[in-house]
Amino acid sequence: MEGMHTNERPRLLLVEDDPALGPLTAELLAGDYDVELATDGQTGLHLGLTGNWAVMVVDRGLPVMDGADMIRALRRSGISTPALILTALGSTPEKIEGLDAGANDYMTKPFDAGELLARLRAITRRFDSAPAQLAIGEWMLEPAGRMMRSVYGDHVELTAKETELLAMLASEPGRIFTRPELMAALFHPDDSPGVIDTYVHYLRKKVSKSVIRTVHGAGYQIGDAS
Amino acid sequence: MEGMHTNERPRLLLVEDDPALGPLTAELLAGDYDVELATDGQTGLHLGLTGNWAVMVVDRGLPVMDGADMIRALRRSGISTPALILTALGSTPEKIEGLDAGANDYMTKPFDAGELLARLRAITRRFDSAPAQLAIGEWMLEPAGRMMRSVYGDHVELTAKETELLAMLASEPGRIFTRPELMAALFHPDDSPGVIDTYVHYLRKKVSKSVIRTVHGAGYQIGDAS
């Protein structure tokens, strides 16, 4: 995804026994992944245990070993590779069993190619990168840790409100956020209007005067101030 | 593992504006979660930013702010709470957009209760491994031996509870563990809430003041302190 500019693409393990659908699905996925195809659960389990995979797509009804059992076995072995079950068996109990076996998602055939790719993006998202960081000049905001880190190694701790305000402003660099907007999103309607100024002041004091730009008569803005 | 008790249940944020379906869904989920209901996207966003949620279920078509936009805003703020979109809008492009906005799963109404619960289990599942040693600053925790060893050769003996607490915090450096989380994992539901503070105090006294960071109003955190 963003920021990852290696030419290595994520490796996807496809386990599908249907001689027609297997290669077809592999080709579809090949647009975004390096796909390897296994045609039975035993092989899939072996590859899942030994290889280094970004994600797995597993058919439910497989020879030798059921797809759900395969995922269950992997999970028991401590393998947490995200997995999506793709199958013709679409009854609700089967879905529930598949998900509780350790699958991260469950789709029934026939499936839409775009939706499959979107669901794969969804279940791999938290594993690849997941920066959870917002760049602000020389600073990096870590909303989860409620702190700002400078490229020089300094760090400043922020309060909850300060983090909220900064995260909102930094979410769209260059955009001007009006006071009513900020007020509605971060404070109670009957708070004094001056609160915003106060927190902007706190942030400028803690981090640097120029982090947040005032646009007179309009609101506040982050970024785009070279 | 003991210490898992059902009184402190995972907190679920439900954002649903339908006056009939909202409470109904809430009641359904209440079997497994502590449910809070918001009826518009603005409120949902605020709660999502400020509260500590195990998972979110979000309706797509919401007043004030669309459900997908709400999730997008949360993701941009670094909030990675797993989210499932539950909606009447079931066309494939809508699913793709919802998932790419940062949702972890997408279900269309009418939905099956069991499947919803299974999918929620799937997106909240976390796989935790148990390494033999955990590095904490200059210290090394040996959970098996219930002691901390410093690189200088000192060592400090810990009690069982101290070890459990420290191991949990150290298992994911940088992550903030909330009091309810720690409470649910390490103590009995009807223990006094102050217990956590006490053990944090013990650890800081035995090892070093700065091993565990307090994130005011949020919880405790290990690592990530230059």
Next chain:
DNA sequence: GGCAAATCTTAGCGAATTCTTAGACCGTGT
């Protein structure tokens, strides 16, 4: 049972966070 270690409770104090207020300061248009 009796001892010691471990676990948990309680409560007061200090610290952090949030929000208010009021006056100084700045920018813009006339």
Next chain:
DNA sequence: ACACGGTCTAAGAATTCGCTAAGATTTGCC
């Protein structure tokens, strides 16, 4: 230059939150 509205800053009040010490209770062990 002047006036006016917008913005900045400092100080502090109210509230919530966390730290700590001391003791009560439970557990494990001989």
